[in-house]
Amino acid sequence: MRLLNASGCLDALAAPEVARALDGFVTKTVTPLPREGNAPPRIAETAHGMLNAIGLANPGRERFLADNLPRLRELGIPIWVSVGGFCAEDYAETCARLSDIEAIELNLSCPNVDEAADSAAEIVAACRATTALPLYAKLSAAHPDIAEVARAVAAAGATGLSIINTLRAVALERNLRPALARGSGGYSGPALKPVALHAVRACAETTTLPIVGMGGIATGRDVLEFLACGATDVALGTVLFSDPDAPARVRAELVAACSEAGVASPDDAVGLGKSPETEAKVTA
Amino acid sequence: MNASRRSCRVTDSERVGLYTLVRVERNGLEPGIPGQFFMLEAPGRLLPRPFSVCLAPPGELAFLVDVVGPGTEAIAALEPGDEIAVFGPLGNGYRLDVERPLLVGGGIGIAPLPYLAEQLGGEPRIVAGFRSAEHAEAASILPPQTEVVIDPTLVTSCHLEGWDVLACGPEPMLHAVAALCPTAQLAWEAPMACGYGACYGCVVEIDGALKRLCVDGPVLAAPRVKPACDKLSQATEAIA
Numbered sequence: 030m031r032l033l034n035a036s037g038c039l040d041a042l043a044a045p046e047v048a049r050a051l052d053g054f055v056t057k058t059v060t061p062l063p064r065e066g067n068a069p070p071r072i073a074e075t076a077h078g079m080l081n082a083i084g085l086a087n088p089g090r091e092r093f094l095a096d097n098l099p100r101l102r103e104l105g106i107p108i109w110v111s112v113g114g115f116c117a118e119d120y121a122e123t124c125a126r127l128s129d130i131e132a133i134e135l136n137l138s139c140p141n142v143d144e145a146a147d148s149a150a151e152i153v154a155a156c157r158a159t160t161a162l163p164l165y166a167k168l169s170a171a172h173p174d175i176a177e178v179a180r181a182v183a184a185a186g187a188t189g190l191s192i193i194n195t196l197r198a199v200a201l202e203r204n205l206r207p208a209l210a211r212g213s214g215g216y217s218g219p220a221l222k223p224v225a226l227h228a229v230r231a232c233a234e235t236t237t238l239p240i241v242g243m244g245g246i247a248t249g250r251d252v253l254e255f256l257a258c259g260a261t262d263v264a265l266g267t268v269l270f271s272d273p274d275a276p277a278r279v280r281a282e283l284v285a286a287c288s289e290a291g292v293a294s295p296d297d298a299v300g301l302g303k304s305p306e307t308e309a310k311v312t313a
Numbered sequence: 314m315n316a317s318r319r320s321c322r323v324t325d326s327e328r329v330g331l332y333t334l335v336r337v338e339r340n341g342l343e344p345g346i347p348g349q350f351f352m353l354e355a356p357g358r359l360l361p362r363p364f365s366v367c368l369a370p371p372g373e374l375a376f377l378v379d380v381v382g383p384g385t386e387a388i389a390a391l392e393p394g395d396e397i398a399v400f401g402p403l404g405n406g407y408r409l410d411v412e413r414p415l416l417v418g419g420g421i422g423i424a425p426l427p428y429l430a431e432q433l434g435g436e437p438r439i440v441a442g443f444r445s446a447e448h449a450e451a452a453s454i455l456p457p458q459t460e461v462v463i464d465p466t467l468v469t470s471c472h473l474e475g476w477d478v479l480a481c482g483p484e485p486m487l488h489a490v491a492a493l494c495p496t497a498q499l500a501w502e503a504p505m506a507c508g509y510g511a512c513y514g515c516v517v518e519i520d521g522a523l524k525r526l527c528v529d530g531p532v533l534a535a536p537r538v539k540p541a542c543d544k545l546s547q548a549t550e551a552i553a
Contacts, residue, residue, distance in 0.1 A: 044510060072512060072515075079360060079506060081512065083513045267359070269507070270511055271507075273400070
C-alpha cells in the first residue's frame with residue numbers, strides 16, 4: 030500500500046518535507062496552456078466538508094516541463110504527473126512529453142472546468158498510444174455507473190484507477206448568495222468517504238486494475254476501510270490542509286486500527302468490505 | 314517551510330473590547346516575524362483559521378480573535394486547559410528595517426501591532442481606527458502612545474505621508490493607505506484552508522497575476538496588490 034496525496038492538495042515545492050513523508054507526490058493537474066484559475070473566493074467550508082473551485086490553475090505544459098518537473102525530480106520521491114485537457118489530443122500530447130516519472134494520472138473528472146468532449150475511454154486510448162508509462166484514470170463518482178467507466182478505461186489501456194475526484198456542489202453565504210465566485214465547486218472532506226468507498230468497491234469488483242482510493246481519508250482507520258473495499262493504494266486530500274503531518278500520523282494510526290479491526294496487517298483488510306453479491310458469487 | 318504544528322494548551326482567554334484574546338503555551342513554536350501568521354485548529358470544524366501573532370511573551374503566543382463565523386466562534390470559546398493544534402509561523406512578515414515607522418491598524422487589523430511595536434523597539438507612532446467606541450476598547454492591548462480614532466474619522470486623515478507605514482486592516486482601508494503611501498507594507502487577508510501553499514484557495518492579484526497570499530504574503534508592498542474596482546470606490550469612504 031502506497032500513501033500518496035490527492036492531486037491539487039499539496040505543493041511539493043512549497044512544502045517538500047510534507048511530500049517526502051508520502052510514498053509518491055501527485056502534481057496539480059497540468060494542462061497544455063497556462064491557466065490562472067478561477068477568481069476568488071475559491072474555497073468554502075461546509076458542515077462536513079469543504080468546497081473548492083481552483084479551476085486547474087497551473088503554469089502550463091511547457092513551463093511545467095522546463096521548470097517545475099526538474100525541481101520536483103530533485104525531491105527524490107516518485108513523481109506522478111496529473112494531466113488534464115479539453116480533448117483527447119490535449120492529454121495525449123502532454124503524455125507524449127513525459128518521461129522519467131513514476132506514473133501519469135489522467136484527470137478525467139475535474140468538476141471546476143468544462144468537461145472534455147471526448148469520453149474517458151477515448152482519452153485513455155489516445156494517451157496509451159503515446160506513452161508506455163503507467164496510466165491511472167481519475168474517475169468521478171458523479172457518473173451513474175462508475176464501474177462501467179472503469180471497464181471502458183481498462184479496455185482502453187489504463188494501468189490503474191484513481192477514485193474518486195471531488196463532487197460538484199454548492200454552498201451559500203448567509204445572504205443566500207453563492208460562497209464561491211464560480212458559483213459551484215468540488216466537494217471534499219469526510220462527507221465524501223462513504224461515496225468514495227462505494228465507488229472503489231464497485232470498480233474493484235468489476236476490474237482487476239489497481240486502485241488509488243481517496244475521498245475523505247483522515248485517519249489510519251479510513252485507510253483500512255479503503256483497503257477493505259478494494260483499494261491497493263490510498264491518497265490524502267483535504268486532511269493535508271488542516272494537518273500537514275497527516276502522512277506520518279495516518280501511518281502510525283494504522284497499527285492500532287488493524288488491532289481494533291481484528292486484522293493482523295493492512296494487507297489482511299483487503300477485500301473484507303466486499304458486497305454481499307460478490308461474496309455470494311465467490312462462495313458459489 | 315520553518316513552521317511546525319504542535320498541540321498547544323490554552324492558558325487564558327479574555328474579552329478585549331468586542332474581541333477575544335486567546336493565549337496558548339508555545340510548546341516549542343517560534344513566534345516568527347511580526348505579520349507572519351499561525352493556523353489555529355477550530356474545534357468541531359474541518360479547517361483551521363489563520364491569525365497573526367498579537368503578543369509573544371515568554372513561553373506564550375497570543376492571538377486576537379474577532380468572531381465572524383463558526384470557526385472563530387469555536388476558537389473564541391476555548392477555555393484554559395483546552396488543547397488545540399497550532400501551526401506556524403507561516404508566510405512573510407513585515408520588514409523591520411524602517412527609519413520612521415508608523416503602525417496603522419483598522420479594527421481586528423490591530424492584531425499584529427503589539428508584537429510588531431515590540432519588535433521594532435522604541436516607541437513607534439501607532440494609529441488605530443475602530444468603527445465604534447466598544448470596538449475601540451481593544452486599544453488597551455496597544456502601547457500607550459497609540460492614537461485612537463473612531464468612526465467617522467478616517468485613519469487615512471492622520472497624516473500618513475512621510476512615514477514608513479506598516480498597516481493591517483480591512484481591504485478598503487489598505488487600498489486607501491496604499492494610495493496615500495505607495496511605500497507602505499500592508500498585511501492582507503484572504504480565506505485560506507491550509508496556510509502553507511497546498512490549497513491554492515487564498516489567491517489575490519499580486520504583481521498582475523493571481524498568487525497565493527500565504528506563500529507570497531500576507532505582508533506585501535503597497536503597489537503589489539491590485540485593488541478591485543469596487544474596492545476603490547469603497548476605499549474613499551474607508552473607515553477603520
